[in-house]
Amino acid sequence: MAFTKTVFIFLTIQSINKGFGERTKDQMYDNIDGSSGCYRRLNATHQIGCSSKRGGSTGVIHVCETLDDLNHILYNGTAPPYIPVMPARLFTMKIVQKLINSKKVSGLVLHLSNDTIKSLDHFSHEYQCPNPLSSIADTCSSKGSIWNPYGTGLLYADIPFPIFYLENEDEVMKIKKCFEKFNNFSYNTQVDRSLCSLELKAFMYATTNTQTCRRRSNIASNMNPMKFCDPLGDSNIWASLHPLVEGSKSNETKPIRDTSYIVVAARMDTTSMFDRTSGANSPVTGIVTLLTVAKYLKQILGVNETREGKRNILFMLFNGETYDYIGSQRMLYDMLRGDFPIRGVSEANDILPIIHPENISLYIELSQMGNTNNDLFVHYLVDNEEINEFYNKLQTNSRVVKFQNVSTSLPPASLHTFLKNISTFPGLIISDHKSSYTNHFYNSIFDNSTNIQYQYYNASDDDSQQIPNDSLQYFIANVSEIIGNSIFEEITKKKYDGNGTVDVTLVDELLHCYLEDPNCKVHQALRKGGKFSNGPLNLYVGVDHVINYATTVTALTLGWFTGDIVGDGNVNCTNHPRNYAFKFYNMSKSIQQLNTTKCYKITMNTTEAISPAFLIPDYDWSSGEFSSWTESTWAEMNVRMFLKPSAAHEKMTIAIGCISMIFSFVIVYFVKSRSLILFTPLSATESPTNC
Known part of the structure; x- marks a missing residue:
């Protein structure tokens, strides 16, 4: 009896485990990990990016190391x-x-090979003139400057099949081995045998344009409550070098209104064709330079000194600048409406001074800094x-950089955003x-x-000499010190002669x-855990409702560098x-x-970096006044490998299935029609009472 119970319990547990296991139809697939997909974005006029079919796009693998390999399947593939x-x-x-014109391709997988790393001289699928619709006219042209000469514009193409990028070499080798085993021979007979294939899932729900x-x-439907x-959008970051208010107690302050501002700004974002970015030269070198200037x-x-000069310094990091200057457009929109740095209050409020564009006496934007040729x-x-005066200060304060x-x-x-609206805006890049x-x-x-030749030295104050003088680190440190000293001179009207240096x-x-x-270490110092x-x-x-952790840690870092220590760290800070x-x-x-740990008091905050186009009722999408970019939603994005049967095998399978179904119908009909003979009914042993 005990043995029977044990067997019963074992079988029950096994059935439960099987119930939560992989479905039979999914066991034929081998997942390819570490893939980054291309996805769809839209603006007021069109859609860009990639999308698979709703259930995923499938196709036979063909490894192409050269253009001849690719031409072989386009012209001779069977x-x-x-x-x-x-x-x-x-x-x-x-x-x-x-590939689009051939009609023989259902997807594309890119990978990074060793020869690609050595031979790749350029790879930019941005426009040659980035943000052409939102920039000032004639600032990029063949007669003057073509800012991104290697740009192909592929980032803004509408591609009718999915594209994935694989960086994991092991996964690439897995695909190549499957190709060699099943596909890479007897190309004329490929149609007659099983072939190694891929399934690319990246179906995009949005289509046509943003409007x-x-x-x-926005169509109200209980049956289909989907957002397409x-x-x-994300958040802009701002911080002031010194408080915007005066008062000895934190809860008894009043705004400082008779002040003008020097703005030090940089962009916060980058992009690529795939769900993966790095942005070393743009925007990381600009961000790091801004943070270093703030610290210095x-x-x-x-x-x-800032109170005497009646000038303060604002540090700003704009988000979404890649897509028609989303962050700066929203910042200027808020400033013109009297909604910066706080919304919904009057000019005479007792919380913070309202800052308008005319309060900015000098705007300094830090762009790409990765070229270390001084x-x-x-x-x-x-x-x-x-x-002109600030440019002269940069020159006189520079000993190394020209x-x-x-x-x-x-x-x-x-x-560009500020100058398009205010032609006399005092700004430089x-x-x-x-x-x-x-x-x-x-x-x-x-x-x-690798693009900016950065190497991490993990140096401390005592052994900083291990960082070479011709490194990117020293270049950014020198530039930050020059800019910092020039701003110091701009505010105080005298040269800096102290001992301060950039770390x-x-x-x-x-x-x-x-x-x-x-x-x-920097992010550990922020003490945010995780x-x-x-x-x-x-x-x-x-997108606007998803938290971007890069923005969060950058904002806290800027607050840390510009904050004031008010005591030791404690739970009541x-x-x-x-x-x-x-x-x-x-x-x-x-x-x-x-x-x-110390307790820091900081003047830092974030503001919305969402285009005003999504705030204005009945906005005219054809006007082009504001950025109109959206991102499509999707259910899943993955790559799976499987063995696709030959056409003959598929026909045989469906034929056997049809024969089996017909045969089962015949058996069921035969059994049912002769059920009285096959299944003799049991006769009652006793007659019913009260018949």
Whole structure:
């Protein structure tokens, strides 16, 4: 009896385990891990990107190492549709157009090979003139500057099949081995045998354009409550070097209104064709330079000096600039409406001063800084006294870096947004390029640490000499010190003669945080807990309702660098009396003293970086006034490998299935029609009572 119970329990457990197991139809697939897919985005006029069929696109694998391999299946393939697996160096507009026209291709898989790393001189699928509809006219043309000369524009093409990028070499080898075993022989007879194939799932629900997608998403239906697309957007970050209010107590302050501002700005985002970004040169070098300038100015410029000069410094990081300057458009929109830095209050409020564009006396934008040949270029359109004086200060404060004046020239940057609306806006851009990008991998997956020749040294203050003087770290440190000293002179009207210097080990660590390991010392110092996955921080702007952790840690880092220590760290630090002017955080004293916690009072916050087009009732989508980019929703995005049977095998399978079904119908009919003979009914043993 005990043995019977044991067997029964065992069988029950096994049946439960099987019930939660993989479905039979899924056991024929082998998942390909580490794939990054191309997805669809939309604006007011059209759609861009890629999409698979609703159930996924399937095709026979063909590994293409050369263009001849690809042409073979396009002109001589006998078992379409195919999914070519090819190195990224073959991914050009001409080849993609050929694949679209062939009608023999149902998808595409790209991978990075060793020869690609060595031979790839450029890889940028952005336009040659980025943000052409939102930039000032004639700032990019064949007569003047073509900023991104290697741009193919593929990022903005509408591709009718899915594309995935594989970086994991083991997964690429798995696909190649399957191809060699089943596909790579006797090409004329491929149609007669089983072939190794791929299934690419990346179906996009949105279509046509943003206006159409928004209308479909807003249709009230209990049967189909699906949202088909979401606006691109995240948060802009701002912080002031010194408080925007005055008062000895945090809960008894009043706004400082008789102040003008120097704005130091940079973009926060990048993009690529795939669900993966790095952005080493653009925007990481600009972000790191801005953070370093903020840290250095906090060290050398006191609050009394800014009060005497009636000038403060605002640091701003704009999000969504890749897609028609989403962040800066929203920032200017809020400023013009009196909604910055706080919304919904009057000019005479007692919380914070309302800042308008006319309160900005100088705007300094930090662009790409990855070219370490000690040359930087100062771009501007408005030739006024403020800009000329600051340019002269950059030159006189520089001992190593050479600054060149490039007037009447303006590369794509957030400054375009301000100048399009205010032609006299006093702004300039500092970059490593004069008339075209030195970054040949702009807005691509290959704009990584290798592109800017970055090497992490993990140095401390005592052994900072191990960082070479000709390294990117020292270049950014020198540039940050020059800009910081020039701003100091701009505010105080005297040269800086103190002993303050930029910590090159901090620059080394900041680059490491963005490009290699988000669990770095700087992010540990923020004391926010949690652990990031290894690899570069994702700097794609994303959609408005999804938290972007890169934005969060960057905002806290900027707050840490510009904050004031008000005491030792403790559980009551964040409970200090506070208003919109201040925030309080427990953070480490430095990256060398991670275990020493202090309580910081900071003037930092975020504002929405969502295009005004999605806020204005009955907005005219054809006007082109504001960015209109959205991102399609999707259910799943993955790659699976399987063995596709031959046509004869498929026909035989369906024939056997049909015969089996017909045979089962005959048996069921026969059994039912002769049930009285086959199944003799039992007669009652006793007659019923009360018959």
